[in-house]
Amino acid sequence: MNDQAQLAEHFDRSRGHLRGVAFRMLGSADEADDAVQETWLRACRADSASVDNLTAWLTTITGRVCLDMLRSRSRRREDFADLTELDMLAPHEETADPADEAVLADSVGLALLVVLDTLGPAERAAFVLHDLFAVPFDEIAVIVERTPAAAKKLASRARRRVHDTADVPSSDLVRQRVVVDAFLAASRAGDIDALLAVLAPDVVRRADAVALRGQVRAQAEMRGARAVAEETRTNIRRARFAWPALVNGAVGAVVAPHGRLQLVIEFAFSGDRIASIDVIGDPARLKEVRLGLADCAAAVAEPSVRRQFSVQSA
Incomplete structure (x- = not known):
């Protein structure tokens, strides 16, 4: 030809x-x-x-x-100069390009x-x-x-x-993925009750200075499920860009508008609840984080595990 x-x-x-x-x-x-x-x-x-x-x-x-x-x-x-810009990036139906949104939401996945x-x-x-x-x-x-x-x-x-190797058994990885999926879904929905269902009563949330930038009355450390849930509800726009990922060998999440990494969220678990949340935004710290795909088969988790949570994964 x-x-x-x-x-x-x-x-x-x-x-x-x-x-x-x-x-x-x-x-x-x-x-x-x-x-x-x-x-x-x-x-x-x-x-x-x-x-x-x-x-x-x-x-x-x-x-x-x-x-x-x-x-x-x-x-x-x-990269965005300030995380406050991230809060302005939530897609709006009247301005978003459907083709680009479809590409970003397809099988590639933001985590990949x-x-x-x-x-x-x-x-x-x-x-x-x-x-x-x-x-x-x-x-x-x-x-x-x-x-x-x-x-x-x-x-x-x-x-x-x-496809980084997880540091926990596959059964634990699946359960972590279910919990993180439920946390992210509840965060996007701003559902306090659903957040309380996945947070341990004495959960601790820590965040570095970069991650807190632009947040009103932000604290480097916050304790207690109710306080953490209330704060999480104010981050709905950021949650829309969050996706499960393997973070240092366990299931965590990345916040990545249009695939550009801005935050890493590292979780520690106590049974089927989140015991601690570490929000990382400092570029030097981000470079030290080991990332991989959280491609465990969460969908085949025992139904009894998923029924514990009122919000299904998005």
């Missing part, structure tokens, strides 16, 4: 796929659109006459574009975007292209400028970080 019109037709059919690749590699819908546009420009300048698999060829170009973008933005990340953001550019490219889109390592090797064996090692190293 060497006709420009035919190339354009195939590109349009592949646009959704290419945007999906770019979004997972970049974690930004806007940047994904830019990457897809750049892919088209590069494809137009290249000779596609001898290309047997145009979709694979376009995917390779997109991978190269995204890798270049990942490398160039490493020192100019577009956050964990992918901890990887180096080459690791992220190798993992996303191979594990999520089944691109062969010999093609990935060309993109990351390594040998196929080295590309395979990059993906393997990234996979271990993404």
Whole structure:
């Protein structure tokens, strides 16, 4: 196929796929659109006459574009200067782009975007292209400028970080996930009774100075289920950006508007209740946190466990 019109037709059919690749590699819908546009420009300048698999060829170009973008933005990340801005980001039906909201809410998950953001550019490219889109390592090797064996090692190293090993038995991990799901659902709903159902009576909430920024009458430490529940109810907008994740080997949560990590919430548990909550926002502390996907099978938890809570996971 060497006709420009035919190339354009195939590109349009592949646009959704290419945007999906770019979004997972970049974690930004806007940047994904830019990457897809750049892919088209590069494809137009290249000779596609001898290309047997145009979709694979376009995917390779997109991978190269995204890798270049990942490398160039490493020192100019577009993070929010103040967490108070986060409270203004809650989606409104009249202004939100349904397509972008759908992308953010799809099977990728905000937690995966956050964990992918901890990887180096080459690791992220190798993992996303191979594990999520089944691109062969010999093609990935060309993109990351390594040998196929080295590309395979990059993906393997990234996979271990993404699927971090929990420090607790799988049965405990499932129960933790159920509790955290219930806590987050209650937080989004502002449901005091549901929050009290998952908080231990003597629960302690701690937060660093960055996490408290912009909060009215915020305290570094708060004790007691009622006090913590009342405070949590004031954070509904932040809760909308919260997603379960593996935090230092146990189930916790990340607050990540549009996949950009802002807060990590670390929980300690006492049975089926939350005994302590540590809210981390300081960039230096965030770098020390071990993150992974909380991909335990919470959905298969015993029904008796879920029935303890009045709010189901969102």
